Amino acid sequence: MKHIVTHNEEETIQAGEEFSRQLTAGSVVALVGDLGSGKTRFAKGISRGLGVKENVTSPTFTIVNEHPGGRLPLYHFDCYRLRTIAELDEIGYDEYIFGSGVCVLEWADMIEPKLPKQRFDIRCALGADENERIITIEQR
Amino acid sequence: MQTVTILGLETSCDETSVAVIRNGKLLSNIISSQIVHEQYGGVVPELASRAHQKLIVPVVNEAMAKAEVRKEELSAVAVAVGPGLMGSLLVGVNFGKAFAYGLGIPFIAVNHMEAHIYSNFIDDPVPQFPSMNLTVSGGHTQLVLLKDEFTYEIVGETKDDAAGEAFDKVAKMLNLGYPGGPQIDIYAKKGNPNAIKFPRPYATENDFHFSFSGIKTSVLYYLRDNKLRDTEIPEQLLADICASFQSSVVDVLVQKTIRAAQQYGVRDIAVAGGVSANSRLRDEMKKAAEKNGLQLFIPKFEYCTDNGAMIAEVGYRKYQRSIFSPINATAIANLEL
Numbered sequence: 008m009k010h011i012v013t014h015n016e017e018e019t020i021q022a023g024e025e026f027s028r029q030l031t032a033g034s035v036v037a038l039v040g041d042l043g044s045g046k047t048r049f050a051k052g053i054s055r056g057l058g059v060k061e062n063v064t065s066p067t068f069t070i071v072n073e074h075p076g077g078r079l080p081l082y083h084f085d086c087y088r089l090r091t092i093a094e095l096d097e098i099g100y101d102e103y104i105f106g107s108g109v110c111v112l113e114w115a116d117m118i119e120p121k122l123p124k125q126r127f128d129i130r131c132a133l134g135a136d137e138n139e140r141i142i143t144i145e146q147r
Numbered sequence: 148m149q150t151v152t153i154l155g156l157e158t159s160c161d162e163t164s165v166a167v168i169r170n171g172k173l174l175s176n177i178i179s180s181q182i183v184h185e186q187y188g189g190v191v192p193e194l195a196s197r198a199h200q201k202l203i204v205p206v207v208n209e210a211m212a213k214a215e216v217r218k219e220e221l222s223a224v225a226v227a228v229g230p231g232l233m234g235s236l237l238v239g240v241n242f243g244k245a246f247a248y249g250l251g252i253p254f255i256a257v258n259h260m261e262a263h264i265y266s267n268f269i270d271d272p273v274p275q276f277p278s279m280n281l282t283v284s285g286g287h288t289q290l291v292l293l294k295d296e297f298t299y300e301i302v303g304e305t306k307d308d309a310a311g312e313a314f315d316k317v318a319k320m321l322n323l324g325y326p327g328g329p330q331i332d333i334y335a336k337k338g339n340p341n342a343i344k345f346p347r348p349y350a351t352e353n354d355f356h357f358s359f360s361g362i363k364t365s366v367l368y369y370l371r372d373n374k375l376r377d378t379e380i381p382e383q384l385l386a387d388i389c390a391s392f393q394s395s396v397v398d399v400l401v402q403k404t405i406r407a408a409q410q411y412g413v414r415d416i417a418v419a420g421g422v423s424a425n426s427r428l429r430d431e432m433k434k435a436a437e438k439n440g441l442q443l444f445i446p447k448f449e450y451c452t453d454n455g456a457m458i459a460e461v462g463y464r465k466y467q468r469s470i471f472s473p474i475n476a477t478a479i480a481n482l483e484l
Contacts, residue, residue, distance in 0.1 A: 016361075041367070042316055042319075042320065042363065042364075042367055043360065043363050043364030043367045043368075047307055047308075047360060048307075048360075051307075062304065062306060064304075064305055064306065064307055064308070064309075065307055065308045065309070065312060065360070067286075067308070067309075067312050068160070068230075068231075068232075068285060068286030068287075068309065068312065069230065069231065069232060069233075069286065069480050069481060070232065071480070072480075072481055073480075073481065098233060098234065099233075133367075133368070133371070137364075137365070137368050
């Protein structure tokens with residue numbers, strides 16, 4: 008398990024970028040943490056690390072955003088608005104998870120039973136001062 | 148003059164809406180707000196597409212009946228094909244294509260973001276080209292220069308959360324219910340917008356991009372530091388938090404829009420999307436426009452949120468230019484402008 012303390016948004020993005028180097032086709036990254044804890048920033052870093060050119064924004068509205076064009080395709084999920092796990096079928100979840108891109112899932116704790124056993128768990132937490140974030144990375 | 152009658156379908160998120168426009172005049176605009184979402188604190192994708200499936204036929208029938216138009220009189224069917232929730236978009240797109248195919252009339256694919264801009268063109272007076280358009284909703288925050296009909300330049304966008312999303316998430320932190328925007332607007336009316344100093348991200352920077360996740364985080368820290376999370380917040384304090392949060396979002400939106408208009412040398416500015424129903428945004432944008440000698444356009448409330456009228460309006464304009472779509476056109480969840 009690895010702990011990283013970041014002191015501003017850019018450092019959180021850099022942490023994601025650094026982390027992305029170990030990702031391969033089919034990697035699943037489960038992001039967990041409160042509102043405003045840095046999940047979207049970390050995901051932005053992963054996209055930057057993968058070489059995705061376009062702007063990565065919160066996928067809350069569309070549930071999943073696809074970003075092809077990097078070293079690996081990136082599928083960026085937000086489970087925030089899902090009510091039941093069954094709703095994942097509606098967006099073709101299995102095809103993404105068993106596909107050959109990288110899946111990054113925000114609010115992954117909401118779909119715990121549907122997460123593959125092999126994955127990276129990233130926990131984002133608020134630090135002591137307003138800009139500090141504590142990021143925990145665990146490979147399972 | 149040839150009579151052109153367009154049916155417009157909108158199912159990109161949680162509204163099933165259908166409108167009929169004849170020769171540029173809106174005859175009906177039926178919006179079936181899906182109150183089913185209120186129980187769950189957000190748009191629920193599966194519920195959304197199921198509800199669209201149930202509602203699409205009755206809403207089409209109602210729109211046609213209210214317009215007193217028979218389906219044989221339709222010239223084309225215009226449908227929002229994205230961006231939006233895939234499952235929801237598909238209901239409108241598949242229905243629309245089948246309907247057009249069955250009637251032997253053109254199918255017109257419409258970009259939902261483009262349609263929001265044209266919500267200011269449904270009723271007179273309309274903005275002149277070029278105009279600066281702010282589209283703000285739960286899923287989008289975009290500043291677009293409309294150079295000419297269907298010629299766009301995206302001048303600025305959000306780098307993280309949409310403005311409406313920040314409203315929804317802050318409302319959720321404050322346990323105000325869904326949708327968050329109208330709730331915050333109501334509470335904010337009784338509050339002091341200067342009570343708490345939340346940040347105004349990028350407000351003074353030279354580009355026209357937005358960032359709202361920082362404001363959301365500041366509200367979160369304020370609640371945490373003052374031990375207000377998951378507790379009953381006193382009425383006046385709640386009103387002050389709402390007013391202060393709302394004013395920081397509105398300040399950024401207003402300042403950027405005015406500056407963009409000035410930099411690009413346009414006289415007409417227009418606001419659209421669900422957040423354009425916010426009363427403070429309307430008031431502050433109006434004041435700023437007057438002060439800077441700009442002409443402001445904000446649509447009627449029923450054209451602010453997702454609606455079929457704006458889809459039909461774009462459909463009507465595309466029909467006149469014979470811009471039709473192939474029958475194998477499909478929904479695209481993150482379609483860009």
